[in-house]
Structure formats: C-alpha cells, structure tokens
Amino acid sequence: MFEMIRYEVADGIAWLYLNRPDKLNAFIAQMNREVGVAVKAASNDEEVRCIVITGEGRAFCSGQDLAEVDENMDHGQVLRDHYGPMIKQLRECEKPIIAAVNGVAAGAGFSLALACDFRLVSERASFVNAFIHVGLIPDSGNLYYLTQLVGHAKATELAMLGEKVTAAEALEMGLANRLIPVDTWEEDVNAFAARLAALPTKAIGLIKRSLKAISTLSFEDYLEQEAQGQRIAGLTKDHREGVNAFMQKRKPVYSGQ
Known part of the structure; x- marks a missing residue:
C-alpha cells in the first residue's frame, strides 16, 4: 500500500x-x-x-x-x-x-x-x-x-x-x-x-478539540464547548472505569471507548 x-x-x-x-x-x-x-x-x-x-x-x-x-x-x-x-x-x-x-x-x-x-x-x-x-x-x-x-x-x-x-x-x-x-x-x-x-483515548480527542478552539472562540463560547465536551467524556466507558477504579482503590484499565 x-x-x-x-x-x-x-x-x-x-x-x-x-x-x-x-x-x-x-x-x-x-x-x-x-x-x-x-x-x-x-x-x-x-x-x-x-x-x-x-x-x-x-x-x-x-x-x-x-x-x-x-x-x-x-x-x-x-x-x-x-x-x-x-x-x-x-x-x-x-x-x-x-x-x-x-x-x-x-x-x-x-x-x-x-x-x-x-x-x-x-x-x-x-x-x-x-x-x-x-x-x-x-x-x-x-x-x-x-x-x-x-x-x-x-x-x-x-x-x-x-x-x-x-x-x-x-x-x-x-x-x-x-x-x-x-x-x-x-x-x-x-x-x-x-x-x-493506555490513557482514555476519547478524552484525549476532546482535549485536542478544546485546545484548537482556544484561539477561535470567545470565552463564553469556549465554556459552552467545554461543557459539551465534558458531557461526551462523561458518557464514555473510560470515565466509568476511572471512577470505579478510584472507588475500588485500583489502577484503571482503559479501553479507549
């Protein structure tokens, strides 16, 4: 190829x-x-x-x-x-x-x-x-x-x-x-x-979106994008795994989902 x-x-x-x-x-x-x-x-x-x-x-x-x-x-x-x-x-x-x-x-x-x-x-x-x-x-x-x-x-x-x-x-x-x-x-x-x-891949993608938006959005619009991004991150399997691992006092194993 x-x-x-x-x-x-x-x-x-x-x-x-x-x-x-x-x-x-x-x-x-x-x-x-x-x-x-x-x-x-x-x-x-x-x-x-x-x-x-x-x-x-x-x-x-x-x-x-x-x-x-x-x-x-x-x-x-x-x-x-x-x-x-x-x-x-x-x-x-x-x-x-x-x-x-x-x-x-x-x-x-x-x-x-x-x-x-x-x-x-x-x-x-x-x-x-x-x-x-x-x-x-x-x-x-x-x-x-x-x-x-x-x-x-x-x-x-x-x-x-x-x-x-x-x-x-x-x-x-x-x-x-x-x-x-x-x-x-x-x-x-x-x-x-x-x-x-090994990190939460979806969260990394959302971080990259936020970093790109800094130079193009007003602060108010940025805060709205931040909220939308956090909503998406909060629905991922990796977020649930991170919370569960914290509560169970163990190292998280992220799947990238």
Missing part, C-alpha cells in the same frame, strides 16, 4: 516511518499523500490509540526534496495540493500523535514535527527553519504552531535567521517535550507511546 513510508500497528500504536533514508527522508508529493493516508487510516482504526511519526535512518525529515523543484513550479499550488492536506489530516486526528525526532528536522520536516502533539527528541536531533535559505517563507503550518510553542519573538528569529536549533536548545525553548539519550532512544519512545496508548 505504501512506498515512501512504512506503516505498522502493534499494541495499540500506529508507527509511521518516513522511508527515504538515502534522501534524509525528504518529501516528494507521493510521501505527502502517503502520510495523510496513513494518519487517516490510524484515525479510523479503533485498535489504534496513539500514532508515532519518525524517520528511517539518520534523519527525521530534511524537508522538500529540491530535486523536484523547478523554476516554473507554483509553490502555492504545491502547498494546496500536497502539504496542506497532509497537515490538515494531522490536525483533524483526535488521537495523540508523537513526532519521534531521531535526527534533523528541517523545512517542512520541522513543520511536520510542529503539527504533532508531542515532540520526543533524540540527543542527536536538530531543527532548522531552512525556508529562508532558499528564499521562501515557512509553510505547512510552521509559524502557526511555532508561535504557540515559543512565542512571537523567538518564532521570528527562527524563521528569519534560519539557524540550527540543537536538541538541548529545543527542550529549553519548549519545542521538545522530552530529550532522550541515543542509547535509550527506542526504549524511551516505546514507553512514552505505550503510556499514551
């Missing part, structure tokens, strides 16, 4: 590997499409309760493959046709998405990591808003997410100067949720994903 990515599901976790290691997992149109298809498949799969996106080889994703760029290309149409639909698919997904940044995340690879809910970062990873180095602006939702994470001033700096951000710097400025040693990379990523997969 896929040629540019590798997709596997195990123990409630969907693993999506960008799979062009000889090109540092640079994007081509087919990879954009396949990422979107895989995220949609994971979203619709009741067995999947967490999604992990990572890269094969030594890079996470180096951005657009410049070998596909020519002087007659309409870059705006490329975004509308390929990158926009991919990023929208991530945004619409109501399951937790982890970017396991194993190496460089540059350009649209940086944007892809920003669009995920969590960024687990290897000690040898780095981020580069490389668009400015080829006379372009950050795209694929980059500045939308970046300003939320690091603030307007720092986002301006990263966008206009295009300087490399090390893994340690990413953690310090709030780009990364966890900085993971190379020696324990796979173990720690697996443990973090398993932890998310």
Whole structure:
C-alpha cells in the first residue's frame, strides 16, 4: 500500500516511518499523500490509540526534496495540493500523535514535527527553519504552531535567521517535550507511546478539540464547548472505569471507548 513510508500497528500504536533514508527522508508529493493516508487510516482504526511519526535512518525529515523543484513550479499550488492536506489530516486526528525526532528536522520536516502533539527528541536531533535559505517563507503550518510553542519573538528569529536549533536548545525553548539519550532512544519512545496508548483515548480527542478552539472562540463560547465536551467524556466507558477504579482503590484499565 505504501512506498515512501512504512506503516505498522502493534499494541495499540500506529508507527509511521518516513522511508527515504538515502534522501534524509525528504518529501516528494507521493510521501505527502502517503502520510495523510496513513494518519487517516490510524484515525479510523479503533485498535489504534496513539500514532508515532519518525524517520528511517539518520534523519527525521530534511524537508522538500529540491530535486523536484523547478523554476516554473507554483509553490502555492504545491502547498494546496500536497502539504496542506497532509497537515490538515494531522490536525483533524483526535488521537495523540508523537513526532519521534531521531535526527534533523528541517523545512517542512520541522513543520511536520510542529503539527504533532508531542515532540520526543533524540540527543542527536536538530531543527532548522531552512525556508529562508532558499528564499521562501515557512509553510505547512510552521509559524502557526511555532508561535504557540515559543512565542512571537523567538518564532521570528527562527524563521528569519534560519539557524540550527540543537536538541538541548529545543527542550529549553519548549519545542521538545522530552530529550532522550541515543542509547535509550527506542526504549524511551516505546514507553512514552505505550503510556499514551493506555490513557482514555476519547478524552484525549476532546482535549485536542478544546485546545484548537482556544484561539477561535470567545470565552463564553469556549465554556459552552467545554461543557459539551465534558458531557461526551462523561458518557464514555473510560470515565466509568476511572471512577470505579478510584472507588475500588485500583489502577484503571482503559479501553479507549
């Protein structure tokens, strides 16, 4: 089904590997499409309760493959046709998405990591808003997410100067949720994903809805959406399991329902 990515599901976790290691997992149109298809498949799969996106080889994703760029290309149409639909698919997904940044995340690879809910970062990873180095602006939702994470001033700096951000710097400025040693990379990523997969999945989806609504609703409208979301959460099996487990003084076992 896929040629540019590798997709596997195990123990409630969907693993999506960008799979062009000889090109540092640079994007081509087919990879954009396949990422979107895989995220949609994971979203619709009741067995999947967490999604992990990572890269094969030594890079996470180096951005657009410049070998596909020519002087007659309409870059705006490329975004509308390929990158926009991919990023929208991530945004619409109501399951937790982890970017396991194993190496460089540059350009649209940086944007892809920003669009995920969590960024687990290897000690040898780095981020580069490389668009400015080829006379372009950050795209694929980059500045939308970046300003939320690091603030307007720092986002301006990263966008206009295009300087490399090390893994340690990413953690310090709030780009990364966890900085993971190379020696324990796979173990720690697996443990973090398993932890998310064991949580109440429906509640996580409702949290994601609330977070998206913050910037678009008035406070009064937000409170109404919050009430609607809590009503839905209160009807889930996981809510009942959580209450029962608390009353019985045991650890809850959530089903994602």
